[in-house]
Amino acid sequence: GARRGSGLRSWTTVKRGSGGERNMSGTKMPFRVATAIGVLLVFHAGFSTFQYRKHLRMVGEEFEGAPLDVLLEVILGCILALVGVVGTAENFVPIRLNQTFHSKVADDFSFRQDSMTFNHRGRVLGLLLETAGMKQNADSKKRN
Secondary structure, eight states, X not given: OOOTTSOOOOTTEEEOTTSOEEEOXXXXXXXXXXXXXXXXXXXXXXXXXXXXXXXXXHHTOOOOOOOHHHHHHHHHHHHHHHHHHHHHSOOOOOOOHHHHHTTOOHHHHHOOGGXXXXXXXXXXXXXXXXXXXXXXXXXXXXXX
């Protein structure tokens, strides 16, 4: 089981609001089984397609696509896996944008400190432009 106060949870327990724990192995188990069956069906469909292509090569025919039963197996496997994963997920928490972003301004979202770099060629280009501008000013003073 999970230890209280440690923040760690077993896959069979879920914490309740008042610190009590409730056993979830019975209610989540059908969803876990559905996920496992769905994943196995998708892998079996892939193996069946591989075997089918191998058979077609031996017979000398071209592969034009997977048979209908394999396609249905993939669809059923994906649906079972999706239902299983969504069923085993914890309770969804609503997204409340007002509470999260009420004190933020647009600049807070576009500022990415990791993207800032100060070691780039802009410094060298600035020096080149500055020296070119000085030369141009000196040449114009000589002409006057």
